Amino acid sequence: MIRKFASVVLLLILGYAFYSLVAGFVPDGELNRSAAYYAENTARETGAQNIVTAIIVTYRGLDTLGEVTVLFLTAAIVAQVLSHSRAPAGTRGSGFLPAGELLETGTRLLVPLILLFGVYVFVNGHLTPGGGFQGGAILASAMLLLLLADPMRRFSHRLIAKVESISGLTYVALGVMGLVLAGGFLDNRILPLGQFGALFSAGAIPLIYSLIGLKVGAEFSSMLESLEETEDR
Template identity: 75%
Template sequence: MTRNAIIFGILALLGVTFFTLFAGFTPDSALNQTAAYYATQTPNETGAQNVVTAIVVTYRGLDTLGEVTVLFLTAAIVGLVLAHSKAPKGRSGSGFLPSGELLTTGTRMLVPVIMLFGAYVFLNGHLTPGGGFQGGAIVASGLLLTLLANPAERFSHRLIARIESTAGLTYVLIGLLGLAFAGGFLDNRILPLGTFGSILSAGAIPLIYAVIGLKVGAEFSSILTSLEETEDAQ
């Protein structure tokens, strides 16, 4: 009874808090100084048609580096925990149910398209909605579909780790080149800005997002591979 009363009191307090915030919210009638600067100056300074992408990759480049680092740590922790939770050898069986012909055939047809679409998303992030995180997740979904179609499939942890490490190192090196030869860390102007709205524009942003896409895709793939191997060991 006391426990329920405490829970009810906490919920009531949260309800009152959120209602107060909602009732007192007044939307801004105009952009603040920082937002107005980004909205008006980003296309000219970065050459990117997608303003959101330009902000994430250049002005907030250090934040993006922190985000991919957190994702890397998550993948590493998941792999470490699952490696210690695998069943001892000899207890696992090979009783995989055979995949249906529809799933197997569909996988062979769709996985190349999924990979191509993932690459398209992160290479065109400076022009249209998308980018490295979205493209990397799409690439990893192709690997997930492969595992669903063939549960006995094995992917090289070493190859995935090399892709992830190389992409992460390249990302940092591009950032340092911006610091040395342009206006700051991850400044995309280390390469020509090109023609606004074309695929070869926005300086180094397409290259940065390609690297982020490979890194995110490798990290998600590492998690999926660790989960699949743990299921196999049960």
């Protein structure tokens, strides 16, 4: 009772603070200085159409490297925590029943298309909305569909781990190449900028985003897999 009362009081105080925030908010009339800089110079400096992608991959590339590292650590810790809590003998995974025939056929039909759509999302990160993180999530969704259609199916851990480590390594290597060949770490001008609006343009952005996409997809897949994993011991 006291607990409920205290939480309601806390919420009221917070609600008043939020109300004063909303009431006093005045939207900007024009872009602030850093946003105006990005709006003017992104096309010339990076050749990317999507300014958000340019900020994430190039201007703030180091932060993105940190983000990918955080995700990697998360996947590793989830696997570690779950491996310390083995399920009782004779049970397996999340215990879904075998799927019906139609779902299996549909999965075999749809998984390649979903994977290709994921590839489209991260390769076109500099032209359309989307990018490595969204594309990686879509790749992981395709893996999830495979897991759901056939709960007995096992992916090769080594393949997932290999994809992840190779793409991570290449990502860092591209960053260092930017340090050597162009203006700084993860600079995208190590490759020619190309024609504005084409698929192979914007220097190394499509390459870097593809690597991020593969790495993130592998991380999410291993996260899902360690939640579904068979534990027969």
